[in-house]
Amino acid sequence: MNPTDRRYTETHEWVKLEGSVAVIGITDHAQDALGDITFIELPKKGAILKKGREFGVVESVKAASDLFAPISGTVTEINESLETAPEAINSDAYGEGWIYKCTGFKKEEYDSLLDAKSYEALLEKE
Amino acid sequence: MSYISNTDKQRRSMLDTCGAGSVDDLFTDIPANLRPKSFCLPKGKSELEVASFFDTLSKKNYSNLVNFVGGGFYDHFIPSAIDAIVSRSEFYTAYTPYQPELSQGTLQAIYEYQTDICRLTGLDVSNASLYDGGTALYEACQMAIHATDRRKFIVDGGVNPIYRKMLNSYAVNLSIEIVEVPVSHGQSDRTNITALLDENTGALVIQNPNFFGVIDDHTDIVKKCHELGILVIQSVYPMALSLLKTPGEMGVDIATGEGQSLGIPLSFGGPYLGFMAVKKEIVRKMPGRIVARTLDTNGREGFVLSLQAREQHIRREKATSNICSNEALCALRAHIYMSIMGKEGLRECAQLCVDKAHYAIQRLNAIPGVKVMDSSPTFNEFTVRLPIDAGECVGRMIDKGFAAGFPLGRYYPDMENYLLVAVTEKRTKHEIGLFAETLEEILCQ
Numbered sequence: 001m002n003p004t005d006r007r008y009t010e011t012h013e014w015v016k017l018e019g020s021v022a023v024i025g026i027t028d029h030a031q032d033a034l035g036d037i038t039f040i041e042l043p044k045k046g047a048i049l050k051k052g053r054e055f056g057v058v059e060s061v062k063a064a065s066d067l068f069a070p071i072s073g074t075v076t077e078i079n080e081s082l083e084t085a086p087e088a089i090n091s092d093a094y095g096e097g098w099i100y101k102c103t104g105f106k107k108e109e110y111d112s113l114l115d116a117k118s119y120e121a122l123l124e125k126e
Numbered sequence: 127m128s129y130i131s132n133t134d135k136q137r138r139s140m141l142d143t144c145g146a147g148s149v150d151d152l153f154t155d156i157p158a159n160l161r162p163k164s165f166c167l168p169k170g171k172s173e174l175e176v177a178s179f180f181d182t183l184s185k186k187n188y189s190n191l192v193n194f195v196g197g198g199f200y201d202h203f204i205p206s207a208i209d210a211i212v213s214r215s216e217f218y219t220a221y222t223p224y225q226p227e228l229s230q231g232t233l234q235a236i237y238e239y240q241t242d243i244c245r246l247t248g249l250d251v252s253n254a255s256l257y258d259g260g261t262a263l264y265e266a267c268q269m270a271i272h273a274t275d276r277r278k279f280i281v282d283g284g285v286n287p288i289y290r291k292m293l294n295s296y297a298v299n300l301s302i303e304i305v306e307v308p309v310s311h312g313q314s315d316r317t318n319i320t321a322l323l324d325e326n327t328g329a330l331v332i333q334n335p336n337f338f339g340v341i342d343d344h345t346d347i348v349k350k351c352h353e354l355g356i357l358v359i360q361s362v363y364p365m366a367l368s369l370l371k372t373p374g375e376m377g378v379d380i381a382t383g384e385g386q387s388l389g390i391p392l393s394f395g396g397p398y399l400g401f402m403a404v405k406k407e408i409v410r411k412m413p414g415r416i417v418a419r420t421l422d423t424n425g426r427e428g429f430v431l432s433l434q435a436r437e438q439h440i441r442r443e444k445a446t447s448n449i450c451s452n453e454a455l456c457a458l459r460a461h462i463y464m465s466i467m468g469k470e471g472l473r474e475c476a477q478l479c480v481d482k483a484h485y486a487i488q489r490l491n492a493i494p495g496v497k498v499m500d501s502s503p504t505f506n507e508f509t510v511r512l513p514i515d516a517g518e519c520v521g522r523m524i525d526k527g528f529a530a531g532f533p534l535g536r537y538y539p540d541m542e543n544y545l546l547v548a549v550t551e552k553r554t555k556h557e558i559g560l561f562a563e564t565l566e567e568i569l570c571q
Contacts, residue, residue: 005259039410044275057435064435066444 002027002120005092007113010122014094015110022105024070024088025098026058029123034060037086042078044099049073051109056099058089063125071109073102127475162535165335176459187468191529192557194486196507196548198286198338199398200260200387202365202475203552208389208462224415226430233429236417236454246367246464247381249403250376253414255457256450259361259384259459260292262400265413265447266359266380267293267302267329272446274357274409276328277301283308284336285361287537293331311341312502312509320349323354329380331363334370338499338546339483339507341370347376357408362399364460365479366390366505368472373403389463399456406474410436479506482558483549489562490547495569499544507548509534513569514546522568528561531552 002008006016012030016023031037039059049055049069056067079099082088089097114122129405137149146152153161171179189509193201206565216231223229236254243252256262267279272314281290283306290306297304307318314332330351335341348358357379365387373381375463385399386392404412410433418432438445483506486500495513514532523530536543549558 042409059435064441 002029002116004116006094007070007110007115008119008122009068009113011068011070011096013068013070014069014088015113017110018101021076021101021103022071022073022110023098023101024065025093027119028093030033031090031093031097034058034065035062036060037059040082040089040099041083042080043075045073045075045078049075049102058086067099070113071102073105075100077080077101141453175244184524188524188529191527192383192553192560192561193523194531194549194553195464195529196339197532197546198288198363199392200363200386200548200550201392201552202387202389203549204389204391205463205466207466208459211462212455212459217455218358220454224431226428229544230429231314232454233417233431235458235461236415236452237376237419237429237463239457242461242464243401243403246364246372247252247362247403248372249378249381250406251409251412251416252401253405253412253416254452254454255385256400256414257384257453258396258398258402259263259286259382260289260410261296261450262360262382262384262402262530263289263331263361263402264293264296265450266382266402267297267331269380269408269411270329270357271302273408274355276356276362278303278324278327279305279331280322280327281306282294282314282319282329282336283331284312284338284340284342285331285333286316286337289333289361309337309340310339312336312338312499313342314344314347316347320350323351323356325532326479327351327356329357329359331359331361334373335363335366335505335507338509339504339548340502341366341505342502343371343376344378345371345376347468351465352377359429365476368469369476369480370505379408385456385460388460397453397456399453399460401457401460411446411549412436413445413450415452418468435498449556476506479549479550481508481549482555483508486547486549486553486556486558486561489558490565493562493566493569496565500512507546508551510545510547512543517542519565519568521566526564526568528564530561 004012008027009012012027014025014027037058037060041056043049049072051069051072053069054066054068055068058065058067079098129505169335220232223232224507225232226233234317240252240254244250256265271277278301281304294304307315309315319330330347332344334344344360351358354423358381359382360373360378362373362381362383364383364385382400382402385401401416402412416432417429420426420428420430424460436446438448464472487500487508490496490510493497497511499509499511516535520530520533529544534546535569
């Protein structure tokens with residue numbers, strides 16, 4: 001089950017708001033489809049990301065996939081522990097496996113994303 | 127696979143798709159005077175006639191000149207064991223044999239070659255090789271763009287001018303700014319280079335020994351670059367690395383070079399060998415194949431391609447490079463060469479090159495009107511100022527049986543009287559003496 005305290009994208013990223021900060025990661029479905037993750041390229045701290053723009057790459061034993069920014073904003077923090085232990089995304093995609101945090105986003109952009117129910121409906125169609 | 131060529135209809139359809147009126151339209155970028163007037167070949171000839179035609183043609187080459195030409199490609203000795211091993215059909219006939227199930231020998235050879243290059247450069251990871259020294263340098267610049275997201279490059283004037291030309295042609299349609307900084311007294315111009323470094327600079331490109339044969343310790347410049355997040359790319363001469371401070375010891379991020387001096391014969395246009403080694407932190411931005419050692423399900427050692435997610439067959443247009451390939455057979459030659467020479471052998475060979483070059487410097491400096499530019503230390507190559515045009519001097523020396531060197535005026539317009547002379551372990555004391563005497567003789571005429 002996907003937590004209802006956050007929003008989702010069609011490209012399988014999630015965003016959770018913590019006050020003025022947005023936390024971004026990839027979904028449990030995404031990590032499951034990728035298989036064992038061996039490497040993640042994180043965005044740079046201070047980078048200004050535009051919604052829909054690539055911010056990194058995730059590599060697994062099966063594939064390499066681009067990651068897309070679910071909302072626009074400035075990167076304030078990255079999960080550096082993923083550089084040495086990217087498997088945290090496999091074991092806890094919605095918690096320990098968060099990828100970056102950003103500020104300066106627009107609430108409307110967040111609101112326009114999928115809620116858990118719509119995301120699950122999307123997965124059923126896939 | 128059948129080899130039935132396209133029909134006229136298919137050709138028309140392809141031309142229409144790319145908006146060309148005719149096949150000739152596809153070649154309009156090539157100046158008309160350089161395009162063949164026709165492809166009408168003469169009537170067929172017998173094998174005997176063809177052999178005799180090419181034999182006559184090949185006799186126009188000078189093949190027995192005593193060689194003092196360098197400029198990035200050197201006349202080193204090649205042990206005959208290299209040809210014997212490389213020409214084994216298992217190595218010689220295989221095309222891109224990367225399937226680990228049936229190519230353990232080739233993969234192991236590449237892995238060992240990579241190990242050689244890492245030890246030689248003092249860096250962490252080598253790829254399986256690239257086309258040649260020039261393309262390797264370009265690939266390093268592309269890599270720096272990916273790694274830093276910056277598009278300005280500072281290029282030292284001591285970098286081989288052929289490589290700089292290649293860099294400029296590769297970069298012509300990319301939005302990259304290349305700033306060249308002329309050398310000062312034969313060495314990297316620290317004042318001017320430092321003044322140009324800024325937070326938009328992706329990489330500094332340097333060479334050691336540089337095109338004039340001058341040795342430098344770039345540690346100080348590397349440190350300044352790193353303070354601004356700039357990567358340092360150093361093109362190196364592998365024969366010199368067993369004696370000189372390595373790129374790794376200087377803190378360099380990416381080392382590239384021409385591997386021809388490692389057992390590959392001199393020939394116009396190659397095939398040559400580009401090598402590249404990088405720091406571990408940026409390995410995922412490195413182009414080309416990488417062979418790694420692993421264990422199979424039974425715990426036995428084996429070799430496979432690694433980190434393939436960077437590569438063109440997986441990442442397509444987002445690959446680290448789409449215009450590179452492995453030069454496996456030349457890399458194998460280099461590996462066999464280094465294995466035969468060994469650590470001590472390589473060092474001895476490099477020392478011989480230096481000693482003989484310095485003997486040549488002494489002899490040439492003693493000729494009236496000739497001055498060797500020796501204010502900076504050199505490896506096995508050096509610049510000589512002549513009282514006459516260097517190209518003319520080379521022409522006269524050919525008649526006496528010598529390939530005297532590389533006339534620098536070809537790439538440096540203000541250096542018409544300067545000759546670049548290289549000396550390898552193959553030159554004897556007698557040959558060097560004769561070279562000096564002959565030069566003196568032709569200058570007196």
